[in-house]
Amino acid sequence: MSRNTFQGLSNNAEAEVRPVRVSLLVHSYWPESSPPQRRWTALLKEFCASGWDIDVVTPVAHAPSGRRELPPERAGRAFRRQKGQFTEIIRRVPYLPHGNSQLARFVDHCFSAGMTVPLGLLTRRPDVVLATAPSLPILAAGYLLARARRVPLIVEMRDAWPDLARDSRMVKGRIKSVVEVAVEFIQRRADLVVTVTEGFADTLRLRGLKNVATVSNGLHVDTIPFLPPPEPEREIFEALYLGNHGASQRLEVVIRASALVGDAMHLHLVGHGTQSPALEKLARELEAPVTFHQPQHGQAVLDRYASADTCIISLRDDWKSFETTVPSKTYEVLSLGRHVTAIVKGEAARIIDDAEAGDIVASTPEAVAELWRELASDRSRLVRAEASRQWVKENADYGQLAGRYMDLIAELLGREPVPAR
Secondary structure: OOHHHHHHHHHHHHHHHOOOEEEEEOOOOOOOOOHHHHHHHHHHHHHHHOOOEEEEEEEOOOOOOOOOOOOHHHHOOOOOEEEOOOOOEEEEEOOOOOOOOHHHHHHHHHHHHHHHHHHHHOOOOOOEEEEEOOOHHHHHHHHHHHHHHOOOEEEEEOOOOOHHHHHHOOOOHHHHHHHHHHHHHHHHHOOEEEEOOHHHHHHHHHOOOOOEEEOOOOEOHHHOOOOOOOOOOOOOEEEEEEOOOOOOOOOHHHHHHHHHHHHHEEEEEEOOOOOHHHHHHHHHHHOOOEEEEOOOOOHHHHHHHHHOOEEEEEOOOOOHHHHHOOOOHHHHHHHHOOEEEEEOOHHHHHHHHHOOOEEEOOOOHHHHHHHHHHHHHOHHHHOOOOHHHHHHHHHOEHHHHHHHHHHHHHHHHOOOOOOOO
């Protein structure tokens, strides 16, 4: 037996026993609080529990202000290793301090993505590189790193790119075509594209992509309480929105709706985003019964949910890409058992309907205001059975979702499926 043959057999034996090693490239991770952080903290809890080796390459924590506010031992230091919450190793890249503008954030993402490739080359050689959008520069970094390492590339599309770029007109003219071509170039060359909705997976398949799978957003249902119903007698009807205050949510609709209902209700908007100043100005001009709250966490969030009669899930209805988009907060609200005011279409509307979670309403102030008046006059409609929570257990619990993700990766690498835990 030749030395090369013996070495090949040894390498094969090592591959059989060595845990799968993943390099995860993400623009936001623990200790930040953001949609990608929540998704990947939940998934990596299961990955690490199954013995996988995970290297997370991500910027020094600086969201949402654009500047580091946490001490270095939590936010991390550039080009230094940091222990994660589980067994993952976090490797931090630098960032550019920025304000609240989309352009400044994009420049910051480009800078951090540019630093990701050389730092990724200094980490342990992975079995697979996984890059998660919507930070588009991260996709390019993932493509370059996977090619340099000569390992498969998984691209995770948490939003409907490049469709969303066309709908939002975030880029125009020649630049627009460059962005679309770049995203589609990477999607077509990825070894696996993972979407978070079935609708967008079908869209990509219609464009000719072969290796596409869906692993939706979700949560660990057992960590979320099922709240008792709202008070049966209450003078003021309370509506709650918790999440991003951006153009995608079109929150001016619910502010105008609250102004139409008037003092019989109160609207609470929790979070921040690029549209926050304009929304606060609109609420003042209309003298709407609205209170704006900074992002909240832990018990403060549960208290806010417990106080609400209905929770708002909203996406604007004039962007076609949102017909295949499901806001990540949907699963949380369904698990809690609160009534949902669903200002959505497509796949998100289907989920609300299947889970018997609330009412789907048109994206107009008049329609939303009328629904809220009806709910306030017949509060029995606010009482939810556990059907919505059961739907999440069966379709969007991260224990199952992580198992599916690991099976997809194992299949891509020619490994055995991950044993159920």
